[in-house]
Amino acid sequence: MASQGLVKMGCRRRIGGGRTTQVWAHPWLPNSQDPFVSTDQLAINQGMMVADLVDDVTGTWNTNLIQQIFNARDASLINKLPLNDTYDDLWYWEGDITGNYSVRSGYRRLGDVLAPNSYVWSSIWKLKIPPNRKNFMWRALSNILPTLDNLIKKRVELVNVCPACGLVEENVMHVLCSCTYASLVWNLLQLPIPPFNGNSFLFWAELWLGDASTLGCDVRGRICGVLHGIWSARNSVVWNGNLPTPTALCNRLSSSWVAWQEYGARPKVPQAHLNTSFVHEGQRQNGVRCYVDAAFHNSHQNATYGFLVMEADGSYVAAANGPMECPYDPLMAEAMAVTEALSWLKNNGYAAASLFTDCAVLVTSLSNTRSFRSYIGFVLDACIRLISTMPGTIVTFVRRDANKAAHMLAKHENAPAVCSVWRDGPPSF
Incomplete structure (x- = not known):
């Protein structure tokens, strides 16, 4: 309830x-x-x-x-x-692209409610750190970690003495930052963290996660890893009676961060997305090539599209860009841009085409339109209907660098005002 x-x-x-x-x-x-x-x-x-x-x-x-x-x-x-x-x-x-409620999207919305600084939360979700550390940071910022003071608030009978230092009462700020053990860890690592002033963990986190912070994503990610490591060491005392030395913990944290950077932080684009397209059944790739992209302009976030059409041998056919009526929703804008390109191709007599987009989520979504309750489902259905009238047409994911021309068309200064089509080539960017 x-x-x-x-x-x-x-x-x-x-x-x-x-x-x-x-x-x-x-x-x-x-x-x-x-x-x-x-x-x-x-x-x-x-x-x-x-x-x-x-x-x-x-x-x-x-x-x-x-x-x-x-x-x-x-x-x-x-x-x-x-x-x-x-x-x-x-x-x-609203919190899920398909329009269906999920526990993950519920947690994100709850985090936005509990934390007044929305930038801190968006910064956490964007960091390239393991998911369990994002979850840990959400719990720490929301002050729902099972620290001794929080357990006492829930009427658990115990004595509030910090398990790590055994000197003072435990709360989130103490165990993660100002505890004698935590201080030794921070001193050894020499990370550029702000001073531990006051008892508010959220206020302290805003200093290095907020929009005024000058720290890079790598440093922010390492700080989150250290906080998680200190909490894990604290739990080791509680459950196993064993507290790793500060030096041992620092060595473990450094090696785990290097391993994560090498193997875990790479872009999670499944290999299937690189080679899988939405293909009209029984047909092979053929027709012209069309590179398509969407963009948003100025403070009003006006949506625009751009696409470049080329023959299979790479010779230029046409380029176009123009405005779109669209809420600020990147996935919907990408889907609408593909619809614009498909409509242009159909209206100009092309029976098949290979469309390339740098939005991997869109390519996957085209195969799962029935699961969408949100507005994006409208646009995906329109894409599929257009594809069905052009047998052999496919939509394939490509990297952003391979889609640069379409991106520049979408961002071109003419795009927000008028719909432009260039048969002899677009103006220089």
Whole structure:
């Protein structure tokens, strides 16, 4: 029952035809902080459904009506949402790309709630460190580690004396930072950590994880490893009665970090993603080659696409870029860019093509569209329908350096304003 609030916090309405979603009562706008309509509701708009904002003739948003009813913020968000009348409105979970709730996404959202500095949390999730250390850091920053003071708060009868030093009471800040044992470890490693001032572990972590920190990702990752190692040494005392010497612990931490950098921190792109494509069954790769990418511009995060079409022998065919109406969602933008490229190829008479994208998640998602409850499912379905009309067409993952031309097209200064197609080659970048 206690988790109901967390689940409700991440639930959103995906708009299909808009017939079962109330404009003012449901969380349906593409804004993670506030998905509800902020415009004051007038008496004449009581009970308005999202479908009432759709043009009956075109099946698109009635932009004139939206501009009349809603403030600028709400109108902009509404116009960025895709519409598809063939789908029903339904609930989806915002914290997962498929729209399905998972324990992992729930933990992430809970971390955002418990920690006021969202940058600290995003920094933790982006660090290239083992998953168990990310989980440990989440527990430490949330102050839910089973330290003696926390156990006493849960009415466990024990004496609060630090197991490592045996001198003072134990809390998160003491055991990981200011304990005599922890201090010896930090002194031996000589990492550029901020001083241990105060009793707030979260405040101290913000000094080296926050946006004002000048430490690189490698140093931050090593600090997380040391914190995890000190906690493991503390547990060794509690459960085995054995505390490794500070020198032994430092040697172990240094060797484990080198091993992780060598074997564990490399990009986790499965080999199958490098060679696996979404292929129309029974067909081989053929047709023109098309490199496609998406980008976001300026503070308004305007989405754009770009693609480059070439013959199989490498000769130039055409290039195009243009704006897209899309919420700030990188995966959706990549899928929409592929849809734009497929539509262009079909409209220009190409029966087959090999599309290349630097988004491995998109290639995998094209084979699992039925699992998507989020808006991305709309776009993936559109991609598959276009592919089915062009037998032999495939979508393949390539590295960013191989997709540089499409990326530059998407980021080109003309892309946010107009849709441009160059038959004689794009302007120089």
